Amino acid sequence: METETHTTTGPAALDTPRTHEAFTMAKRCTTLYGALTAAALLAVVVVAGGGHTVNGFMWVRAALLPLTALLVHRVTVAASRGSRRAYERVSAVTVVMPIAIIGVDFVPGVCPLWYAVMQTVCMLPVLRVALLTRGPVLRAAFPRGR
Template sequence: MTSTDTHTEPAPEAVAGLHHPDTRRAFRTVHRFVLAYLGLSVLTLVAAFALRDHPSVVTPAVWVRGTIVVLGAAVTLLFTVRAGRGSRGAFRRLRIIATVMLAAIVTIVVLPGVFPVWMKVEQGLCGLALLGVAVLVNGRHLRTLFARL
C-alpha cells in the first residue's frame, strides 16, 4: 500500500456478512422493489405514448416526469446491484436516491393540478416500492454491515 492509498481492505467478517442469509434476503427484497419501481415507470411511459393524442391526460409534465423516473429507476437498479456486491459507495448512493426520489414522489402526489390523477396513482405505487427500499437500506442490519466494509 502506498502512502497515497487511503483504502483499506474490509475485515473478513464484514465481507462474510455480505453472504449472510439476512443480507441476501434483504438485497433480494430491495432488488424486487426496485424492479417493481422500474417496471411501473416504464409502463407509465408506454401508457403516455398510447394516450399521446389526449393532451388532457398526457401533459408535457407527464413526459418530463415519466422520463426522469425511468432514468432514476434504472440508476437505482444499478446502485442496488453494485451494493449487493459490496460497494459501499453504491450503498450510500442507493440510500440517498431512494430517499430523494421518495420525497419527490410525495411532493408530486400532494401538488394539486400539476399531474393527472392516473400519474399520481402510478407515482404513489412507485413511492410504496421506494418506501420499501428506503426502510430496508436504512435498517440496522445493512447500515451496520456497510459501516464495517
C-alpha cells in the same frame, strides 16, 4: 496503509443469509419500480393517443423515471457486491425520491390526480428499498466509519 473510511465492505459482512435476502429483496423492488414506471410511461402514451391532454411535465417525468429505475438498480447491485459508496447512495436516493416525486405531483395544477396516484404507486417499491437499506441487516453490513 489503512484508512478509516472504506470503499467496500469485507466479504464476511455480505456473506450472511439475512444480508443476501435483504439485497435480493432490494433488487426485486428496484426491478418492480422499473416495471411500474414503464407502465406509467405506457399509460401516458395511451392517454395522449386517446386525445386527452398530457402536459410536458408528465411526458418528461414518465420518460425519465424508467431511466432512474435502471440507475437505482445498478447502484443497488453495486451495493450488494460490497460498495459502501453505492450503499450510501441507494440509501439516500430511496429516501429523497419518493418525497420529491410525490410532493411535486400533488402540487395543484401540475398533473391530474390519476397521474399523481400512479406515480405514488411507483414509489412504493422505492420506499421498501429505503426501509431495507436503513434497516439493521444492511446497516450492520455497512457500519459507519469513524
